[in-house]
Amino acid sequence: MDGIKYAVFTDKSIQLLGKKQYTSNVESRSTRTEIKHWVELWNSYEMNSHRLPGKGRRMGPIMGHTMHYRRMIITLQSSYSIPPLRKKRT
Template structure:
């Protein structure tokens, strides 16, 4: 699973778990169909909807040049009722 970086656990993502929606940070170059295929293949679930957005980039000063450091998107994946993803660990723990 090259495109999926890690699961996200924020207040909003924990609320969405009750609606059978899971939140992941994914590589910005990955397409929606690739992510859907990877999630269905790896977890053995059926994805019915996907929403994605880019997080605002953090500006980092590198000498006289300003650059952005965000190289990922956040995907909210809705699973078909009856499916679930086993508990995931956060990357930082």
Template sequence: MNGIKNAVFTDKSIRLLGKNQYTFNVESGSTRTEIKQWVELFFGVKVIAMNSHRLPIKVKGRRVRSIKGHKKHYKRMIITLQPGYSIPPLRKKRKELELKNTK
């Protein structure tokens, strides 16, 4: 898949898995419709909503609004699936992380 770079596993993204929402880093040039089609074809699920945002750039430990010529080459997408659908490998990863955090 050319558009999706990787799945994201942060504290927030793990909480969102309980709401049937999955977080991915995608290429910045990808459109929402392309990402939706890729997710539906690759995982065999139905997408009902998508939210995206660009991560802020950090310079020497502080955030900067804009630096000319410096921007991330990806954006983050939060994808909500219809009830009854899930992405099994990511669900398994969530359980492993929860078990690790409880120890």
């Protein structure tokens, strides 16, 4: 599960927690099948992933952008739960 970067806590994702749907960002190069292999630890789940565009950033006359990233939403059955994700300490 090294490809999972961090959990996302927005207004929408907090509302989804009540429905047993967990949201997190993963590496942008990851494919849906790789993400499914990471999540195979939980027996009963349904997964949705989508790629979000980077935001435009201007530095003087030059227009740049931030990195693209991929977000996954995992829906679990009512009898299962996921422990909170923790950051690695260095």
